[in-house]
Amino acid sequence: MDLLQELETLAVVVDANNDYDGSFNELFHAPMPMAMAVPNEQPSAAAGVPDLKSTYLVKLECPLTTPAMVQELAGMLHLPQQVDGSGDAGDASFCFVNGTEKSAITAALAGTFKPTFIRINRAExxxxxxxxxxxxxxxxxxxxxxxxxxxxxxxxxxxxxxxxxxxxxxxxxxxxxxxxxxxxxxxxxxxxxxxxxxxxxxxxxxxxxxxxxxxxxxxxxxxxxxxxxxxxxxxxxxxxxxxxxxxxxxxxxxxxxxxxxxxxxxx
The missing domain is CATH 3.10.490.10 (Gamma-glutamyl cyclotransferase-like)
Known part of the structure; x- marks a missing residue:
């Protein structure tokens, strides 16, 4: 299973203020705000889960194009891990960040760009x-x-x-x-x-x-x-x-x- 298929099955694409009802493949197109919940047998407890305990992928897209830029904006001590995926719409690259780093990136780019985050719905x-x-x-x-x-x-x-x-x-x-x-x-x-x-x-x-x-x-x-x-x-x-x-x-x-x-x- 490639990265795109795995994320489509297991991840939740999120944005702080907007909902998104389009295709998961559109992750591989131009940047846009996204939020898409994958059906789950268990009720959501997102409000009760500390953001720090969550893991995200942030899509590398202009102007956030390299792991080094993610590291700088997020204030990370080490270069984040990069993963690559492919789908019908093309290829894309992502970096892993946690909830605190996600907030730092969002704040640094506020008013200029809305990065695409994918919440990885797995136990830390x-x-x-x-x-x-x-x-x-x-x-x-x-x-x-x-x-x-x-x-x-x-x-x-x-x-x-x-x-x-x-x-x-x-x-x-x-x-x-x-x-x-x-x-x-x-x-x-x-x-x-x-x-x-x-x-x-x-x-x-x-x-x-x-x-x-x-x-x-x-x-x-x-x-x-x-x-x-x-x-x-x-x-x-x-x-x-x-x-x-x-x-x-x-x-x-x-x-x-x-x-x-x-x-x-x-x-």
């Missing part, structure tokens, strides 16, 4: 290499939780595979994993628990948050970044990937793994 994953952050039920940003020397390692790493994940909702269904990950055989799910609190949002959707309860679920070993990306898109940006301690019920052992923590407003 930003694991710190110098602390346990972000971590379920644990304020990993406190100074005494940070690395004490250069040799200290916090697991799992940002790009470490395989990695154990704790599932507590629909992802704990073998049928869902087989369908979403296109597995050839039933997945191996291990009974497990984490410390936290299981709540709801939207009247019925499960939301794992920080807490002191024992939450029952299942542990599954994610073997690749490709599989992880599918799961992140499935959970949407209403969740974030966080580190956690997973206790395997049958083996009576604890492993360092990951789970999806809800970032919106619960019921």
């Amino acid at each position: 994953k930003a694991l710190d290499c110098n602390s346990p952050a972000p971590c379920l039920n644990h304020d990993a940003t406190l100074p005494h939780h940070r690395a004490t020397d250069d040799t200290q390692t916090f697991l799992p790493g940002q790009s470490q595979y395989p990695a154990w994940y704790f599932f507590y909702g629909t992802l704990a269904s073998p049928e869902v994993l087989i369908d979403k990950l296109e597995l050839d055989a039933p997945p191996t799910l291990c009974p497990a628990t984490v410390q936290g609190e299981l709540r709801t949002w939207g009247g019925k959707y499960k939301a794992l948050t920080d807490g002191v309860d024992t939450v029952d679920g299942w542990a599954y070993e994610v073997t690749s970044a490709a599989h992880e990306d599918v799961l992140r898109y499935y959970e949407t940006d209403q969740y974030e990937v966080v580190r956690c301690a997973i206790t395997m019920t049958h083996a009576a052992e604890t492993v360092f793994g990951l789970t999806f923590r809800y970032v919106g407003a619960c019921d």
Whole structure:
């Protein structure tokens, strides 16, 4: 699947003040304000999701033509990643930015140009290499939780595979994993628990948050970044990937793994 097809399926094209009802392919034409929501089984919780937790693609188009220009206007420390896509209407290039950087670009170009932003509707994953952050039920940003020397390692790493994940909702269904990950055989799910609190949002959707309860679920070993990306898109940006301690019920052992923590407003 090329970038255009993936975005058409998974992304939300947004503009702060305008709606847009045209074809997704028009992204590859002249710049115009856009906002197009992709149908989703789950109700929108955009108002409850911090903008900083959202990831966007900004289209490279005149006058915003290079990653270096994006970096300068957004005040980024590093050059943003560029991705290229193609469709029936032609080719286009994009850079990844977060919500804060999106706001900075919009403010810098206010009154002169409206850049095209595409919100990537997937769970954020930003694991710190110098602390346990972000971590379920644990304020990993406190100074005494940070690395004490250069040799200290916090697991799992940002790009470490395989990695154990704790599932507590629909992802704990073998049928869902087989369908979403296109597995050839039933997945191996291990009974497990984490410390936290299981709540709801939207009247019925499960939301794992920080807490002191024992939450029952299942542990599954994610073997690749490709599989992880599918799961992140499935959970949407209403969740974030966080580190956690997973206790395997049958083996009576604890492993360092990951789970999806809800970032919106619960019921």
